[in-house]
Amino acid sequence: MEASCGSISAERGWLVSAQQPEEAAAEELSPLLSNELHRQVSPGVSFGFSVFNLMNAIMGSGILGLAYVMANTGILGFSFLLLMVALLGSYSVHLLLSMCIQTAMSSYLLIIKTELPAAISEFLTGDYSGSWYLDGQTLLIIICVGIVFPLALLPKIGFLGYTSSLSFFFMVFFALVIIIKKWAIPCPLTLNHTEEFFQISNATDDCKPKLFHFSKESAYAIPTMAFSFLCHTSILPIYCELQSPSKKRMQNVTNTAIALSFLIYFISALFGYLTFYDKVESELLQGYSKYLPHDVVVMTVKLCILFAVLLTVPLIHFPARKALMMMFFSNFPFSWILHSLITLVLNIIILLLAIYVPDIRNVFGVVGASTSTCLIFVFPGLFYLKLSREDFLSWKKLGAFVLLISGILLGNFSLALIVFDWINK
Structure with missing residues (x-):
């Protein structure tokens, strides 16, 4: 295959550029590839904006x-598993970049559907039930037409750097509020109903964090x-528009984005768990709506996190559209009509899924156990084993093999447990 990373940027798929590896090309792009890349995307996207874009794809x-x-694995169990997934995710990106050089959007909209009406209602006084602006499906359609679709039409992923940086700061604000509000909700938990407080539990054990905990919900x-660490479909589009692109530079972008995401993930999960303990909801914001209704700071952070989630959808659109263009229209010249039609079809599909999926936990479980494990573990390992000419006993091939087997085992085991849990319910 002769397609370069630059041709990916011109409506190619995220792994078209893979060729047989050569040691001499292990660190930098060839002059021909570099010149073509700069000609198409010059001057390129800065390191900082690339980090923001990748973090937006991750978070x-x-x-x-x-x-x-964390409530269902314990603090230490969660820490170990999260670190393991982050490291394996970084390594799988390393394999993808090696191959490049050598040659679920629905969940985001589901959050909008469930949380935006609740956030709006907290700003209102009186009974406004039945109003169109409190209907999740109506709001979702308006947002998709007015915000998601126009942003998704942007031809280059670098243009989303500004929105991605804004999304990052919203996530940081979210983590800070989770920390602060840990001391605003007493334990044992109490509900304020008609100016009377109802204690949920008298057990002091409910207010003790567990270091290790395993149940069917685990x-x-x-x-x-x-x-939560799925960003691999966005790696090559971001790489192709990176300023002064090289394997080392893009790997640094990836490591920085994953490290910052890990930090924000861990802090928000830890203090969210230490706030609600075993009563933590599968979607964290629902707990704050229950125990701190009409809290101004909580209402503000809800709007921020909803906006941050919303800004992620166009970024995820980009590689999805590229993949469809590669599979069905790779021999056609770029057309704004075709570009717009594919973007519209993708918007309609994810909108329908977001409307009819009842629980965000189902999305996390099924998509995480199938698509996410394939994209993070299985496919990078499988592609490297297939395309690399290295000896099978080389460290990279052994690592790719371990990544492949781990993904298959973890994905199938988790999916089986989730299906078993559904059957029992």
């Missing part, structure tokens, strides 16, 4: 489910974490 609705995961741990 999204997954941050709302990690406190629930089956959602690895899938949710894998979903």
Whole structure:
């Protein structure tokens, strides 16, 4: 295959550029590839904006489910699993970049559907039930038409750097509020109903964090974490528009984005868990709506996190559209009509899924155990084993093999437990 990374930027798929590896090309792009790349995307996207774009691809609705995961794995169990997934995710990106050089959007909208009406209602006084602006499906359609679709039409991923940086600061604000509000909600938990407080539990053990804890709900741990670190479909589009692109530079972008995402994930999950303990909701914001209704700071952070999640959707659109263009229209010249039609079809599909999926935990579980594990573990390992000419006993091939087997085992095991949990319910 003769397609370069530059041709990916011109409506190619995220792994078209893979060729047989050569040691001499292990660190930098060839002059021909570099010249073509600069000709198409010059002057390129800065390191900082590339980090923001990748973090935006990583962080999204997954941050709302990690406190629930910690409640079902314990603090130390969660820490080990999250670190393992982060490191394996970084290594799988390393394999993808090696191959390049050598040659679930629905969950985000589901958060909008469930949380935006609740956020709006908290700003209102009186009974406005039945109003169109409190209907999640109506709001979702308006947002998709007015915001998601126009942003998704942008031809280059670098243009989203500004929105991605804004999304990052919203996530940081979310983590800070989770920390602060830990001391605003007493334990044992109490509900304020008609100016009377009802204590949920008298057990002091409910207010003690568990270092290790495993239950049937722990089956959602690895899938949710894998979903939370899924960014691999955006790696090559971001790489192709990176300023002064090289393997080392893009790997640094990846490591920085994953490290910052890990930090924000861990802090928000830890303090979310230490706030609600075993009563933490599968979608963290729902707990604050229950125990701190009409709190101004909580209402503000809800709007911020909803906006941050919303800004992630166009970024995820980009590689999805590229893949469809590669599979069905790779021999056609670029056309704004075709570009717009594919973007519209993708918007309609994810909108329908977001409308009819009832529980965000189901998305985290099923998508995480199937698609996310394949994209993070299985496919990078499988492609490297297939395309590399290195000896099978080389460290990279052994690492790719371990990544492949780990992904298959973890994905199938988690999916089996999740299905078993559904059957029992």
